[in-house]
Amino acid sequence: MGTFTSKPAGTMRSVVQCCFLVWVIGIGIRFGMYVNAAESGAAAPLVARPPGVEGFLPIGALTSLKYWLLTGQIHPVHPAALVIFLTILLMSLLAKKSFCSWLCPVGTLSEGAHTLGRRLSGRSLRIWPWFDVLLRAIKYLLLLLFVKLIVLDMPAAALGSFLDAPYWAVSDVKMLHFFTRMSVATMAVLAILTLLSLVYRMFWCRYLCPYGALLGLASMLSPFKIRRDPTGCTGCRRCSAACPSRLEVHACATVSSAECTGCLTCVDSCPEAHVLAMRPAFWKQPPAGGFPTLVVLLFMAGIAAGMASGHWRSSLSYADYQRLMPLLPYVSH
Ligand code: SF4
Ligand code: SF4
Known part of the structure; x- marks a missing residue:
């Protein structure tokens, strides 16, 4: 996360990043409790399922976006995934890649790791400029791959089958298990990425994140620059x-x-x-704090629009989760 300094924007950014990270961790804990209840056969969960957990399903959201564009319907199984995806895309179209630097928990943790690495070692490594350009291309290639597989190649019928299948229904549970029941391979990959983030600033975001690549391309249209x-x-x-x-x-x-x-x-x-x-070009002197306020308001407005239009809560009930949970081992790979 951003270092606290006397610099006003840096301080504001650290506060916003910390608040958002705490909110995301809260969502993770609540969803974990919900899944535990369903797995243990409890008659009712202690907490309601937090729809915000669907923010961790961006690839499914891209599928959902194509389904929406082709059919005019928002698929009801994980509608919040699409709402969050569209909100973040809109933020980029209006306010640069602000999601990455102000809200994204992965970005916050990556910045925090680098700050820690710099304090421990007293320095930050820099990749040679020519290699930096090559590495930056990786995230665009990954984005291209997803766009080809989902946006270009997937026919409408396949989209519907994917979104109706148990695989998509329990994708949020699988995402939870990705973090709570890590395989050795996952742990090794995360350990390598953490080490790289300690020594190279924003390693994941800068070189590997296809979501950030998409937001970056959209951000080129932003009037705020x-x-x-x-x-x-x-x-x-x-x-x-x-x-x-x-x-x-x-x-x-x-x-x-x-x-x-x-x-x-x-x-x-x-x-x-x-x-x-x-x-923006037409606004010579925006007020101090105007941009951070805009970023937070845009995010809140997107989520509020999703809630108000009835596209926030999943059509899956607790009973559906209980029914689907035994299928998990068969839809995991
Ligand atoms: S905008 Fe000009 S004055 Fe300000 S930090 Fe950059 S080079 Fe220096
Ligand atoms: S140019 Fe953009 S990325 Fe670089 S410091 Fe300024 S706002 Fe941040």
């Missing part, structure tokens, strides 16, 4: 030195890159007043 006023800029390059995405902020009038996460670290680093800002 980092804009630099060349008349007040002294060319000190502090903004570029601080940018976690290694962007040449000091050399751009407008940062349009898909790699900009909207973290505002560059804005915090600039010693000149009103030279760097995250703003």
Whole structure:
């Protein structure tokens, strides 16, 4: 997570990231209790199933999106997965890749790991620029693979069969078990990624996350961008030195890159007043705290719209989960 400093955006970002992480952990605990109740045959769960858990099903959400576009229907089994997916996509279209740097729990943990690594070792490694460019391509290739398999190749009939099948119904339980019943291979992969995150800033987000790649491409259309006023800029390059995405902020009038996460670290680093800002072209001086407020409001508005339109709660009942749980070993692979 972002380091607490006297920098206003950095502090705000750390607070937002921590609150969101706590919320996500709460969802995980509640869902774990719900699944435990269903597995143990309890007559009723102690807590209701939290629909937010479907935020961890982005590939299913992409399938659900295509199903919605083709049929006009939002599939009822895990509708919150689509609501969260669309909300995050909309956030990127309006407010850069802000989900990645302000809300995503994986990004928060990755930043936290790197801060810890830097404190322990006193330094942060940098990958050679040419290799960095090559590695960054991996996440776009992974995105391309998912788009080909789901958006291009999957026929409408197959989409319906996938979304109606027990595999999709219990995908949230399988995701829970991914974390709570880790295989040795999963543990080894997570350990390697954690080690890489300790020494390289945002290793997963920067090189491997296909979700971030999609949001980055969408974010290029965002009216909010980092804009630099060349008349007040002294060319000190502090903004570029601080940018976690290694962007040449000091050399751009407008940062349009898909790699900009909207973290505002560059804005915090600039010693000149009103030279760097995250703003649309038509808004010269947005209020301090305006962008973080927008990010949080956009997320809340997306979820509220899903709830208000009746596309938040799954059509699966507790009895359905109890019926499906014994099928888990047969639909896991
Ligand atoms: S350009 Fe600024 S807002 Fe964008 S990633 Fe770099 S530091 Fe963050
Ligand atoms: S930190 Fe500010 S003054 Fe320095 S190069 Fe960047 S925009 Fe210009």
